Amino acid sequence: MDSRRILLLIFDGLGDRPVTELGHKTPLESAPKPNLDWFAANGMNGLLDPIEPGVRPGSDTSHLALLGYDPHEVYTGRGPFEAAGVGLELHKGDVAFRCNFASVDENLVLTDRRAGRIKEGTADLAKALDGMKLGRFRAFFKEGTEHRAVLLLRGKGLSARVTDTDPHEEGEKIPESKPLDGKAKNTAKALNLFTRRAYEILKDHPVNRERVAKGLPPANMVVCRGGGIAPQLEPVTHKYGLKAAGIAGVALIKGMFRAAGMDVIEVKGATGGLDTDMVAKAEAALMALTTYDLVVVNVKAPDLCGHDGKPSEKIKVIERMDQMMGHLKTHLPQDVIVAITADHSTPCGIKDHSGDPVPLTIFGDGVRVDEVPHFDERSVARGSLGRLRGKDLMPILLNAANRSEKFGA
Amino acid sequence: MDSRRILLLIFDGLGDRPVTELGHKTPLESAPKPNLDWFAANGMNGLLDPIEPGVRPGSDTSHLALLGYDPHEVYTGRGPFEAAGVGLELHKGDVAFRCNFASVDENLVLTDRRAGRIKEGTADLAKALDGMKLGRFRAFFKEGTEHRAVLLLRGKGLSARVTDTDPHEEGEKIPESKPLDGKAKNTAKALNLFTRRAYEILKDHPVNRERVAKGLPPANMVVCRGGGIAPQLEPVTHKYGLKAAGIAGVALIKGMFRAAGMDVIEVKGATGGLDTDMVAKAEAALMALTTYDLVVVNVKAPDLCGHDGKPSEKIKVIERMDQMMGHLKTHLPQDVIVAITADHSTPCGIKDHSGDPVPLTIFGDGVRVDEVPHFDERSVARGSLGRLRGKDLMPILLNAANRSEKFGA
Numbered sequence: 001m002d003s004r005r006i007l008l009l010i011f012d013g014l015g016d017r018p019v020t021e022l023g024h025k026t027p028l029e030s031a032p033k034p035n036l037d038w039f040a041a042n043g044m045n046g047l048l049d050p051i052e053p054g055v056r057p058g059s060d061t062s063h064l065a066l067l068g069y070d071p072h073e074v075y076t077g078r079g080p081f082e083a084a085g086v087g088l089e090l091h092k093g094d095v096a097f098r099c100n101f102a103s104v105d106e107n108l109v110l111t112d113r114r115a116g117r118i119k120e121g122t123a124d125l126a127k128a129l130d131g132m133k134l135g136r137f138r139a140f141f142k143e144g145t146e147h148r149a150v151l152l153l154r155g156k157g158l159s160a161r162v163t164d165t166d167p168h169e170e171g172e173k174i175p176e177s178k179p180l181d182g183k184a185k186n187t188a189k190a191l192n193l194f195t196r197r198a199y200e201i202l203k204d205h206p207v208n209r210e211r212v213a214k215g216l217p218p219a220n221m222v223v224c225r226g227g228g229i230a231p232q233l234e235p236v237t238h239k240y241g242l243k244a245a246g247i248a249g250v251a252l253i254k255g256m257f258r259a260a261g262m263d264v265i266e267v268k269g270a271t272g273g274l275d276t277d278m279v280a281k282a283e284a285a286l287m288a289l290t291t292y293d294l295v296v297v298n299v300k301a302p303d304l305c306g307h308d309g310k311p312s313e314k315i316k317v318i319e320r321m322d323q324m325m326g327h328l329k330t331h332l333p334q335d336v337i338v339a340i341t342a343d344h345s346t347p348c349g350i351k352d353h354s355g356d357p358v359p360l361t362i363f364g365d366g367v368r369v370d371e372v373p374h375f376d377e378r379s380v381a382r383g384s385l386g387r388l389r390g391k392d393l394m395p396i397l398l399n400a401a402n403r404s405e406k407f408g409a
Numbered sequence: 410m411d412s413r414r415i416l417l418l419i420f421d422g423l424g425d426r427p428v429t430e431l432g433h434k435t436p437l438e439s440a441p442k443p444n445l446d447w448f449a450a451n452g453m454n455g456l457l458d459p460i461e462p463g464v465r466p467g468s469d470t471s472h473l474a475l476l477g478y479d480p481h482e483v484y485t486g487r488g489p490f491e492a493a494g495v496g497l498e499l500h501k502g503d504v505a506f507r508c509n510f511a512s513v514d515e516n517l518v519l520t521d522r523r524a525g526r527i528k529e530g531t532a533d534l535a536k537a538l539d540g541m542k543l544g545r546f547r548a549f550f551k552e553g554t555e556h557r558a559v560l561l562l563r564g565k566g567l568s569a570r571v572t573d574t575d576p577h578e579e580g581e582k583i584p585e586s587k588p589l590d591g592k593a594k595n596t597a598k599a600l601n602l603f604t605r606r607a608y609e610i611l612k613d614h615p616v617n618r619e620r621v622a623k624g625l626p627p628a629n630m631v632v633c634r635g636g637g638i639a640p641q642l643e644p645v646t647h648k649y650g651l652k653a654a655g656i657a658g659v660a661l662i663k664g665m666f667r668a669a670g671m672d673v674i675e676v677k678g679a680t681g682g683l684d685t686d687m688v689a690k691a692e693a694a695l696m697a698l699t700t701y702d703l704v705v706v707n708v709k710a711p712d713l714c715g716h717d718g719k720p721s722e723k724i725k726v727i728e729r730m731d732q733m734m735g736h737l738k739t740h741l742p743q744d745v746i747v748a749i750t751a752d753h754s755t756p757c758g759i760k761d762h763s764g765d766p767v768p769l770t771i772f773g774d775g776v777r778v779d780e781v782p783h784f785d786e787r788s789v790a791r792g793s794l795g796r797l798r799g800k801d802l803m804p805i806l807l808n809a810a811n812r813s814e815k816f817g818a
Contacts, residue, residue: 017775024778051816053797054804058817071817078818226818254818349775350411353815355808356777377777378793387795 004335004364005289006242007328008393010066012253012322013058013303015345015358015377019311027302027311027348028359028376031318035325036361038354039167039340042373043363046385047377048393049355050344056355059303062343063256065390067296068240069233070323077160077228078252083150085255086142090230095158095187099141099149099225100166101125101219108174108199111166114147114304121207122149125219128201134190141222144251145272151224158229159184165195168221174221191224198222211305235261236294240398245288248298249276251398270302274317278324286331293403298343299324306346316350337364337400339393340375360385360393367400413744413810414698415651416737417705417802419475420730421468421662422712424754424767424786428720436711436720436757437768437785444734445770448749449784452772455794456786457802458764459753465764468712471752472665474799476705477649478642486569486637487661492559494664495551499639504567504596507635508550508558508626510534510576517583517608517630519576523556524628530616531558534628537610543599550631553660554681560603560633567638568593569710574604575632583630600633607631607644627773644670645703649807654697657707658685666705681709683726687733695740702812707752708733715755723757746773746809748802751783769802776809 023030031375032144049055050062051071060081061071081097090096101122103112129141137155144150161180167173177191189348199221202208208218236244238261246257247265249272254264267284269277281297299321305314325340332338342358359380361372370384381387388396398404425435432439457469458464469490470480488505497505510531513523531552538550546564553559570589576582580688586600608630611617617627630657647670648707656674658681664674676693678686690706697704708730714723735748741747751767768789770781779793790796797805807813 018777026777047793047795053801054806054808054813056813056815058810058815061817075817159665347775350811354811355804355813379778381777381793381795381808382791387797 002335003403003406004337005292006294006337006339006397006401007285007289008066008294008339008397009341010063010296010298011302011340011342012300012355013161013306013344013346014342015356016306016311016314017345017347017349017354017356019348022311026377027064027318028312029378030067031315032324033318033322033375035322035329036340036371039325039338039363040380041373042095042369043361044367044370044385045372045380045383046360047357047381048341048390049242049357049378049387050390052389053357054355056353057344058353060252060256062390063253064210066341066343066393067236068391068394069260070391074231074233076228076231078159078226079150079228080230081252081259082144082256083152083255084258085251085253086144086150088142088150088152089156089368090259092230092232093156093158093378094154094230095160095227095229096150096152097224099151099222099224099276101147101217102221102223103217104174104221106197109171110174110223112217113168113170113223114215118147118155118219122147122219124207124225125202125205129198129222132194132197134193135186137190139194147219148251149222153187153190157183157186159187160227160229162188162227163223165191166225170326172222195222200261231259233260237261240294240394240403242293242403244294244296245292246296246298247281247284247288248300249273250300251299252263253298256404262296274301274304274313276301278320279327282324282327286328289333289336303346305350307351309348309351311348334365337397339397341393357387360388362396362400411558411744412453412744412812414701415703415746415748415806415810416694416698417475417703417748417806418750419705419707420523420711420751421707421709421750422715422753422755422762423751424765425457425720425723426756426758426763428757428763431720435786436723436727436788439733440724442727442731442784444731444738445448445737445749445784446521446556446782448734448747448772449770449789449809450782451778452770453776453779453794454781454789454792455769456766456790456796457750457769457799458766458796459799461798462766463764464530465762466753467663467762468752469661471799473759475750475752475802476645476669477800477803479671480801483640483642485640488559488569489639490661490664490668491553492561492664493667494660495553495559497551497559497561499660499668500563501639501641502565502567503561503563503639504569504636505559505561505639506614506633508560508631508633510556510558511630511632512626512628513583513608518598519579519581519583519632521626522577522632523580525626527556527628531556531628533616534611534614537614538607538631541603541606541740542623544595546599548603556628557660560631562596562599566592566595567685568596569636569638571597571636573602573634574600575634583632612771640668642669646670649703649803649813652700653703654701655705655707656690656693656697657709659707659709659782662707671705683710683713683722685710687729688736691733695737698742698745712755715757716760718756718757718760743774746771746806748806766796771805771809773809
């Protein structure tokens with residue numbers, strides 16, 4: 001039995017609902033996409049509930065499920081994946097928070113939650129906070145894109161059961177973090193100490209003096225949210241016996257890949273934004289397939305259009321996705337199983353994730369090609385895969401790739 | 410994100426199997442039902458296994474599942490729901506039994522299991538038994554419709570693991586209740602004490618003297634079955650954050666709604682019988698939707714035709730259901746998600762519940778309308794919802810109503 005390699009393409013937030021101004025079609029149903037349709041027409045198709053029917057997934061819980069983990073069991077919060085995404089190494093027991101550089105006045109009242117969407121100097125600011133000792137804990141701090149950053153606490157006896165220091169609303173004072181149970185007291189104390197020291201260090205930092213001189217809001221505070229303890233994921237290398245790599249523009253998904261024991265391949269031009277170079281991602285994936293058994297690619301762009309409520313932009317993104325698929329179609333080796341799906345729907349009409357199922361196409365040698373002609377939400381519903389759950393995807397792909405372990409004799 | 414209200418219509422026992430004399434069609438496939446078909450044609454459709462594929466549900470276990478509870482976990486027997494249905498309040502630890510007023514001879518041999526389907530005087534008879542002290546337990550007793558009644562025992566150390574005092578067959582002597590384990594000894598003792606006292610109190614009761622004088626069988630005994638300990642259900646108000654109400658003709662379903670923390674709306678003309686006023690139920694549901702987020706309506710009539718094995722009657726009931734749907738179609742506000750389904754199949758050919766899946770249509774703004782033209786068992790099987798389970802229904806409806814909590818980030 002020849003084993004095959006697997007290419008899993010996850011188009012973030014691709015699913016949608018019928019849109020009135022598109023004649024009650026979804027963006028996928030409206031977009032010209034001959035290459036996506038070619039894969040559907042030459043593959044087997046179905047609908048996928050990333051977590052369970054009706055459940056509204058986050059990108060993190062959904063990617064966990066698509067990689068075969070049970071998010072109900074292993075998901076501890078977004079922080080640790082963000083930490084892994086910016087390149088911080090996760091140790092057992094670490095607690096990580098998503099942070100923003102923010103602006104506060106002298107009474108610690110929030111005046112700009114993103115410090116004017118600061119773009120430059122955040123590496124210097126982060127360096128000034130990195131390595132701090134907080135009693136018996138140690139703090140690691142690293143900048144992400146723009147105003148985003150990650151705080152990672154390390155030491156014995158940490159807990160993620162503490163409240164955020166992010167007031168979320170401008171005009172509010174920075175709140176103290178409070179423990180949600182007795183075991184979290186020291187963590188809350190350390191987080192509050194970090195917050196006070198961060199303000200002291202940042203308020204007179206040269207980067208901020210320069211910003212103030214230019215009339216820009218200073219990045220003189222760090223607000224933290226989404227704390228989670230480092231999850232213990234069985235690496236996919238071990239779980240499936242696959243050498244695996246991931247390609248993504250956004251830190252959260254890169255972190256997810258790293259936490260799952262996958263190598264992250266950096267691609268020039270893969271921004272995680274609307275301007276991302278999808279063909280470059282496809283080329284990187286094809287290259288990766290020469291050395292990896294499983295390559296997972298996340299494309300964030302359709303999700304952004306959904307969150308912005310812009311169906312016409314989503315259609316344009318789908319047309320660019322289709323060029324990417326055209327490139328793959330032309331250059332794909334024979335022995336690769338391709339799965340095309342999404343991590344969740346982000347309907348333009350609701351500007352947020354929804355629990356509507358997403359399309360799934362599986363293409364490759366040996367699949368039971370069905371009669372679905374188009375890759376969209378309603379066409380695939382008539383496909384031979386039926387309605388599946390995220391956790392079923394990896395077993396199905398391993399089977400299609402002739403890599404399943406036999407259960408029984 | 411605009412949240413919507415939810416109207417869930419449960420047509421009891423609606424599903425069926427092909428009937429030879431209907432040209433191998435089901436009653437649903439044979440009945441003219443333009444309004445039900447309109448909802449299917451303008452909605453998304455699928456098949457629903459109320460519990461699991463092939464499992465033959467009771468109305469109680471199925472309603473639990475459709476409301477999102479796991480009946481394997483929370484179902485303790487029919488008694489408690491019957492008790493809540495006749496208006497008895499359930500406390501933690503209470504044990505309730507379904508009862509019949511019955512006729513026995515002087516040797517306590519059952520001569521009529523329904524005391525001639527007694528209709529009048531049962532409130533007086535019940536009153537004579539209500540409030541009895543049975544050792545350290547207290548008995549509450551309330552009449553239901555016709556010969557039906559409920560016994561509820563309250564006190565510390567009760568158990569439902571006791572055998573019935575209902576011999577089920579006429580000509581049999583009223584059996585002693587026996588404990589099924591050591592912890593149930595006191596409950597069996599109390600139940601036997603209740604049975605003896607009930608006979609002593611009822612045999613010379615004026616209502617029965619009058620019945621005997623008229624040549625009617627006396628309601629001189631109470632037989633008990635289906636004992637269950639009060640289930641602990643997380644109220645739907647808390648579970649889903651919905652203000653919820655239920656409309657039903659029969660006590661069992663009313664009790665189910667109450668046990669799930671829902672308000673029960675009494676509708677004049679909603680009898681739970683074939684003569685029930687379905688349009689009055691639709692009107693009550695529309696009115697309820699002005700103050701409730703979730704309204705659940707049970708219509709018992711199709712189940713009765715199934716139990717009676719009368720496909721032509723079932724067709725007539727479906728035509729009346731269709732008038733009800735026509736009323737709803739005309740008066741439905743824009744922001745309501747409507748789900749049309751059944752709690753189980755009651756095929757006329759087997760005169761009992763079966764494990765065949767039931768049709769499901771979900772209609773409302775934003776749903777991915779599919780190409781199913783008719784609301785029946787075989788048409789909906791080609792719909793975009795695929796094959797779902799009862800427990801998936803509430804998450805799917807919450808998602809369609811934009812009321813889901815996001816799981817993850």
